[in-house]
Amino acid sequence: MANFKLLAEYYLFLKEKKEEGKKIVAFMSHDNIPEELIDAAGLIPLRMIFAGNDELMDASHDFLAPSTCAFAQSCIGAFSIKPEKFKFLELIDYFIVSNHCVSDICASEVITKYFNIKRLNFYVSYTKTENSLKYFKLELLDLKKQLEEIKGAEIDAQVLLNSIKKYNNFKKKLLEISNAITSGSQKLKIFQKAMLYGPDILPELDNIDFEQPQTQTPTKSKDILLTGCSIFIDDYLNDLIEEGGGNILFFDTWVGFNYYHQVIEENAINSSKNPIDLLTHRFEQNIYGDHSVPNFLERKVSHIEDFSRNYEKKTGKKIGVINHIIKFCDHMSIMSSHLKNQLKEKGIFVLNLERDYSRANRGQLSTRIEAFLEMM
């Protein structure tokens, strides 16, 4: 019910923006989309961060093979079936086709082609070399041009810089929330809502009292680091973990750390003359993104290891790692056995939890999570 309320309110929020004459730009891509550019153009960025179900996945099979990532399937299904809770999707004016992964390309293309939404392009380099950064800058400039055509005017550099600062502050706030002592479910709800609304929600975030968590502090539960794929809005996975006696302490996922750690340093902001260079700089600094090759795995392992060691030092306990793999996710699935083996060698418990969004999975997932927590 809480999610229905969130989505219904979000519909009203977007409707209001539309009435103000603003246009909405949606995208599936998990990472590297410069939402500041969209914001600076006076448009509203909308992240597709909604979990699926059997109906949504089935509906996508008219367009893509069933062996497409379950999240991508569900995104298509949301446009195809148009369930009441996703009413706000009707308000979308533009959709960015990007290459976070090939399923992102294919599903975004289907959404623009078959559901009559105008297409924007933004493709991201895979490596992080000097030339890749130069290419990323080309894409930024190209997207800027596309957005300026929609706006009918140039995007002012100062306005863009202000947007960058605004999103920077927003991410810093989310980092604070991440460090707060509260349940995983509360953190997740805040992250999800915040990433949906963007910096407009900052005043609400400022008013959360972290000293007195809204839910009971889970002192007896087993702490978990969630990595891999995100838990999206309307997903039951976090409930299963908490019902099993676990608590997600750290969301090492796109909805979570991968998003809010991408803060641009103040000295970089102050010293840069070109805001596009700042966005390029942030792309360079985004070393944990799963889109990039060839160092994603080793960075992921070392990041989790550092977190785990610090946690152990602080609490004297070991943290468990759940690697959440949405079925047919290229990035997470292919690395999953290596990630598990490498972390195991370092004495870290890992559960590779692969699933799609079908209801039938719930029981099996629950059993696996419980067994893992018990083993811990």
Place this chain on the structure above:
Amino acid sequence: MSIVADELIRFSSVLKMAYNFLHGRDELKRKKFREKKKLISVGLPFSDLVYGFPDLIPVLPIRMHEFEIHKYLTYLGSSSKIFGWDKVTNFLGFVKDLGIKDINQTVEDIIENVITTINSKYNEMYDIGVENGISTDFCYGVKSLYGMNVSKGKNCEANLNYTIRCSTWNKYLESLKAIGNASKQIWIEIPPRNIGNALELLTDNITQGITELEEISSYDYSANALRKHFQTANQIRQSYKKIIYDISTSDFYPCNPATFCEILALLNISFHDYNSNAIRYKDSITLLLDEMKGRINKGIGVDVSKRPKILITPMFGGWEPKCHEIIYELGGRALYGDWDLLRFLDDIPISNMTDPVEAYAQFLMNANSHGIGADNDTLTDSYIKLAKNMKADGLVFVQVFGCHSVSNCYTMLREKIRRELEIPSIALNFNKMGENVEQVRTRLGAFMEMYK
């Protein structure tokens, strides 16, 4: 009894190519240990840059495996070193014409063995890949490539990795670091789109890749050596395209249509690394084209004018090899042309360019922009273009389980086929060779009914 055996022996070039493919292990071992050459692992037809260095040898890792080769093919291979391939195959043709049953049977065994051996080795690689931890959710191609690298990657000094639109491919390449081989990973990023000075960036990326190859090689990069190789590579491409377009679209084949498909399948596999010897491969494919033309000119072959042309694609990442045999039995003829679809058969524009690196950058950017494509709209246009150019009467689309890239666009393609080609099409699901043959037979049976 193989329906292809009768015909394959007429082409010495085919036996030679098959022998060079299957005997790769011995040859590569010799090169590596006796001649101190260094092996560079490649996947997809991205081997060209390696040929710029005389002591580096590109290899599709499956070729480092030992194949169970029919003893007579081994004998033929040895004989050919003394007598030449022409004489060996002429002799086989001669004894076959005599109708000596035992010899006929042996010859057929040899040829059948070549094709089934390669396919079963691919399946073995698939199994090795899965046993070593790659998820079964990935496509056949990636699973088998993973298996090849797990089992034989350690013999290579480096992997030459190009990024493409398929994220599974890019991540599979990254995962090679984790399988425990000490091979160096050389990355060349192909910018996803040709915007701004992306071509210039690609040129620079290739230059950096060359620098890394130079670190492995005992030779310095030579523009002349690379240019010379590109000329050879272009000759290979020209002969390949003539086989695909001039021969396979004609009404008279130099052999029966199923045999023709076996040859195309062999070309498809061996094109990845030119069997580690581009000049020899160029000679073989040129000879193959000549042999085909020669037979057609002499009226030796099969009238196929009544057989509908069925394009089977994509097949480079795995397909059911029985398809062409079934289509043949059902009165049609199958066509394959994947590498041209992905624009790997376009010329490397060396003649117009002074710098071979720039020429190769242009070639790769073209393949990325117009072949394999940045998105499905481009990719489906490539399928349509191939079907048009091959004058296909029907299209069998291979929907590879776990493929999120080149075979994940059938809905869009089907619409374009209806609108632009007006030919029947069908999608066949594929997971592993030999897994689903009866279902394939039933579906193709229904499909081919449309032509009766």
